[in-house]
Amino acid sequence: MALRITSSLLKSANGQTLQQLNKFSTSAKAWSRGQKTLAMLTGITVGGASALLFALESSVRASGGEVHPPEQPWSHNGIIQSLDHASIRRGYEVYKQVCAACHSxxxxxxxxxxxxSHTExxxxxxxxEAMVKDGPNDLGEYFMRPGKLSDYFPSPYPNEEAARAANNGAYPPDLSWIVSARKGGEDYIFALLTGYxxxxxxxxxxxxxxxxxxxxxxxxxxxxxxxxxxxxYSDGTPATASQLAKDVSVFLKWASEPEWDERKRMxxxxxxxxxxxxxxTYYIKRHKWSSLKSRKISYHPRSKSE
Incomplete structure (x- = not known):
C-alpha cells in the first residue's frame, strides 16, 4: 500500500512538473522571430565584448615585452608605517638638481x-632661489621676481611645444602625481630609474x-x-645610483599622496x-544581561486543596 501511495504521488508531481515545463516551452515558442533574433544578437554582443576586453587586457600586460617591476621592501608599506621624511628631503634634492631640468x-x-622635509x-x-614670472605691473609688463612660499614649482619649459623640441619630440610628463598614474607606483619609478x-x-x-x-x-x-x-647629499648620505632612485621615488610618493601619514594617524x-x-560595549552587555542569564526559574504547582 505504501508503495502504491508513493508511486501515485510521484506521478502527480511529475505531471505537475511536465505541465510547468510545457508552460515554459509554450511561452518560449510564443516568442516572435524578432525577439529570438534580438536575444541571439544580445548574447553574441555580450560574449564578443567580454572576449575583446579579455584580449585587450592580455595584450596590455604583454605589450612590448616590458618587465613588471619587482616589489621593493619600502619602509612605508606597513599598516601604520609612515613615509621616511629624511628620504623625502633627499629626494627633493635629487628632483631639484637632476629631474627639474626636464620634468615639472x-x-x-x-x-x-x-x-x-623642510622648516618654514x-x-x-x-x-x-627660483625666479617666477609675474605681472603685469603698472606698465602692463611681465617681470621676474624671487619665488614665495605660495608659488608652485616652476616648469623648465614655457609650453609643451618647447618641451618636445628640446627632447627630440618626447614630452617629459609632470611628476606631481606620477606615482599614482603609473601601474606599480614607486616600484615602477625605482625600476625605471635603475633599469637602463x-x-x-x-x-x-x-x-x-x-x-x-x-x-x-x-x-x-x-x-x-x-x-x-x-x-x-646635504646630510652626507652616500649618493649611489640606487640610493638616488630610492629617495626620489619616496619623494614622488609623497607628492602623489601627501595625506599618506595623516591617513595612518587617523x-x-x-x-x-x-x-x-x-x-x-562588552562590559555594558555583560552588566545588563547578567541578571537575566543568572536568574533561576522554578515552578511550584498548586496543590488540589488550594
Missing amino acids: MKYIAYRNLIGV AEAKAEAE HDPPAGIVLREGQYYNPYFPGGAIGMAQALYNEALE FIKAMGMLSILIGL
Missing part, C-alpha cells in the same frame, strides 16, 4: 614642504632613444639620469577609539 611639478607648492625658513629660502642597459639582439632603437625593459615598448626617450655620485586613532568602545 606644477601641482606642488613650496609651502607644501613645510613640516614634511628653509622652504622660504628654496622658494627665493644595452638593448638585446633584434631590437633596433632610433636616434635619441634608450632601452629600458620596464618602460612599455622598451624604447624610452629619457636617458639614464642617475649615476653613482651624481650629486652630494587609522591609529580610529583603532584606539574602537578598541575602547568595543570593551565598553
